[in-house]
Amino acid sequence: xxxxxxxxxxxxxxxxxxxxxxxxxxxxxxxxxxxxxxxxxxxxxxxxxxxxxxxxxxxxxxxxxxxxxxxxxxxxxxxxxxxxxxxxxxxxxxxxxxxxxxxxxxxxxxxxxxxxxxxxxxxxxxxxxxxxxxxxxxxxxxxxxxxxxxxxxxxxxxxxxxxxxxxxxxxxxxxxxxxxxx
Amino acid sequence: xxxxxxxxxxxxxxxxxxxxxxxxxxxxxxxxxxxxxxxxxxxxxxxxxxxxxxxxxxxxxxxxxxxxxxxxxxxxxxxxxxxxxxxxxxxxxxxxxxxxxxxxxxxxxxxxxxxxxxxxxxxxxxxxxxxxxxxxxxxxxxxxxxxxxxxxxxxxxxxxxxxxxxxxxxxxxxxxxxxxxxxxxxxxxxxxxxxxxxxxxxxxxxxxxxxxxxxxxxxxxxxxxxxxxxxxxxxxxxxxxxxxxxxxxxxxxxxxxxxxxxxxxxxxxxxxxxxxxxxxx
Numbered sequence: 001x002x003x004x005x006x007x008x009x010x011x012x013x014x015x016x017x018x019x020x021x022x023x024x025x026x027x028x029x030x031x032x033x034x035x036x037x038x039x040x041x042x043x044x045x046x047x048x049x050x051x052x053x054x055x056x057x058x059x060x061x062x063x064x065x066x067x068x069x070x071x072x073x074x075x076x077x078x079x080x081x082x083x084x085x086x087x088x089x090x091x092x093x094x095x096x097x098x099x100x101x102x103x104x105x106x107x108x109x110x111x112x113x114x115x116x117x118x119x120x121x122x123x124x125x126x127x128x129x130x131x132x133x134x135x136x137x138x139x140x141x142x143x144x145x146x147x148x149x150x151x152x153x154x155x156x157x158x159x160x161x162x163x164x165x166x167x168x169x170x171x172x173x174x175x176x177x178x179x180x181x182x
Numbered sequence: 183x184x185x186x187x188x189x190x191x192x193x194x195x196x197x198x199x200x201x202x203x204x205x206x207x208x209x210x211x212x213x214x215x216x217x218x219x220x221x222x223x224x225x226x227x228x229x230x231x232x233x234x235x236x237x238x239x240x241x242x243x244x245x246x247x248x249x250x251x252x253x254x255x256x257x258x259x260x261x262x263x264x265x266x267x268x269x270x271x272x273x274x275x276x277x278x279x280x281x282x283x284x285x286x287x288x289x290x291x292x293x294x295x296x297x298x299x300x301x302x303x304x305x306x307x308x309x310x311x312x313x314x315x316x317x318x319x320x321x322x323x324x325x326x327x328x329x330x331x332x333x334x335x336x337x338x339x340x341x342x343x344x345x346x347x348x349x350x351x352x353x354x355x356x357x358x359x360x361x362x363x364x365x366x367x368x369x370x371x372x373x374x375x376x377x378x379x380x381x382x383x384x385x386x387x388x389x390x391x392x393x394x395x396x397x398x399x400x401x402x403x404x405x406x407x408x409x410x411x412x413x414x415x416x417x418x419x420x421x422x423x424x425x426x427x428x429x430x431x432x433x434x435x436x437x438x439x440x441x442x443x444x445x446x447x448x449x450x451x452x453x454x455x456x457x458x459x460x461x462x463x
């Protein structure tokens with residue numbers, strides 16, 4: 001049975017989530033891939049204000065397809081998270097709480113998740129059409145020159161994800177594999 | 183000698199780029215359904231069900247299965263009795279890609295240089311084009327868009343002949359294990375063995391064009407495909423890396439004669455969105 005969770009995430013909510021939990025996310029999340037992450041971190045380095053208040057927010061690693069007429073957004077599944085590892089600890093220090101992507105994270109990211117009571121979710125890689133149906137509104141709020149890699153503000157309803165790394169540092173990619181290894 | 187206007191190739195590429203991104207081949211769908219029956223992990227089963235639901239939504243609503251609509255990889259089999267008219271073949275293919283990716287609302291994922299500015303070309307060109315000259319007066323086009331997530335987990339090794347089958351197995355298992363959840367399992371593993379560095383990589387990619395689970399005609403190679411599939415699925419990675427019995431849907435191997443000193447092995451990993459469509463002109 002999936003847990004229904006609202007964004008922004010609080011410390012209390014994050015602490016209730018465990019690696020392997022199925023979750024339906026509701027509320028606002030932001031998109032960001034490699035190029036947007038690089039710019040956000042450069043802005044932090046220069047002491048500039050970020051294009052959104054990042055406290056307790058969740059970033060979804062996605063570069064969507066263009067929306068067809070009548071769609072809020074085109075197909076929108078996760079991209080590989082590891083490419084964002086270099087930037088993640090600094091964004092978590094600035095207040096970022098949740099991340100949605102797919103694939104392995106570095107030790108520095110896991111440590112940062114534990115330190116900040118964060119959570120790393122996976123959405124199903126390759127399920128872009130299914131995931132787009134849970135995105136009700138999409139608006140570009142920063143870096144429009146990056147095209148599909150711009151930062152979008154998304155309103156999601158029952159967006160399906162699975163907890164991979166919880167606030168205690170448990171990792172489903174390790175525990176799940178151990179369970180079924182022969 | 184048959185004359186074919188390259189405009190026809192543009193039209194076909196436009197259509198194939200859209201259709202390949204919307205409609206998952208039915209053999210891939212069937213393989214997902216078969217593995218769902220056997221999957222032991224509850225989370226793995228839910229994940230396979232969502233993957234099947236996703237391709238159905240894409241098929242019904244005519245939208246991309248995955249947002250990564252790939253680099254445009256085109257395999258051409260050009261009959262030697264064909265005379266191409268009306269312009270450049272490569273330009274005709276790129277024009278088809280340009281039109282298809284625009285009209286189909288597909289994501290443009292190509293950058294114009296790999297390591298300095300990385301500016302998006304905004305029309306998903308250039309296509310990666312592989313041309314073979316074959317007997318006859320037809321042109322066969324296979325359009326196989328390839329996403330970055332699984333391509334990034336691919337690998338090449340120049341093994342020694344003395345490494346043998348055990349060496350090949352170890353390289354494949356290590357590569358899949360290290361890739362873990364990154365290439366969006368369940369995956370299809372395309373393997374090229376033999377030839378030179380470029381030949382082995384090309385046949386690894388060609389192996390992905392085979393119908394899922396169809397074995398190599400040589401029983402020794404077919405046995406290696408079967409053994410590797412079982413050993414990969416014993417790794418426990420499972421659908422999306424959440425743990426389970428379905429890490430790969432198939433292992434496809436192509437071989438080529440090699441130098442007396444060499445045994446190159448290339449592994450091209452393909453995610454479950456194993457897209458390819460073909461047409462004959």
